[in-house]
Amino acid sequence: MSNLPIINSDSVKSGTADAPRRVEYSSVFSILDHMKTQPLCFALAIMLFAADSTFTTGQDSKLPDLKLSDFKIGSVVSRPVVDLKNTGGKGVVIDAWGVNRGPCIALLPEMEKLASRNSKDTIFIGAECQGSETEAIMKLVTKNRLSYTITKSGVEGPVEWSSLPYSFVFDPSGNLIYHGRPTGKDFEKAVRRAGKQ
Numbered sequence: 001m002s003n004l005p006i007i008n009s010d011s012v013k014s015g016t017a018d019a020p021r022r023v024e025y026s027s028v029f030s031i032l033d034h035m036k037t038q039p040l041c042f043a044l045a046i047m048l049f050a051a052d053s054t055f056t057t058g059q060d061s062k063l064p065d066l067k068l069s070d071f072k073i074g075s076v077v078s079r080p081v082v083d084l085k086n087t088g089g090k091g092v093v094i095d096a097w098g099v100n101r102g103p104c105i106a107l108l109p110e111m112e113k114l115a116s117r118n119s120k121d122t123i124f125i126g127a128e129c130q131g132s133e134t135e136a137i138m139k140l141v142t143k144n145r146l147s148y149t150i151t152k153s154g155v156e157g158p159v160e161w162s163s164l165p166y167s168f169v170f171d172p173s174g175n176l177i178y179h180g181r182p183t184g185k186d187f188e189k190a191v192r193r194a195g196k197q
Contacts, residue, residue: 074153
């Protein structure tokens with residue numbers, strides 16, 4: 001496992017991972033400025049937005065053949081200790097998030113609802129990936145009344161990604177069945193599927 005990338009990079013922490021996307025958006029907005037006079041630009045802008053929408057789901061049309069055993073999480077700071085080698089036949093959701101990311105914080109209440117609804121057959125882990133202090137993490141845990149496991153020090157695994165939040169969903173056999181943004185129908189469908197034997 002030592003050759004696997006650690007998904008806890010300074011680029012995610014500092015937000016520089018989002019810089020290329022800002023360039024893409026500024027290019028799109030430049031095109032939109034010329035839409036009235038250039039119908040072709042309008043069509044191009046629509047295609048770029050559609051492509052970006054597909055990208056942000058994070059869901060590949062063909063998932064890599066990966067197992068839960070290919071991933072590692074940091075130390076537990078809140079709630080039950082989780083052993084990824086022994087999940088008791090349950091599905092697993094690892095949600096990579098950051099204390100300093102507004103979208104991550106906004107999703108915490110929804111993740112709590114999802115974790116509560118699926119607690120009988122799915123283990124939820126919130127893996128803080130910005131190297132934050134335990135005190136800062138616990139403030140958000142307490143404020144949002146999170147009942148699922150929260151860890152710090154990131155996620156280690158073979159999937160490359162560059163922005164938070166980002167989730168991994170595994171079925172009871174430990175097979176990766178989803179990776180991408182923890183929003184939308186595909187993510188919720190994967191969570192439901194994760195809990196099925």
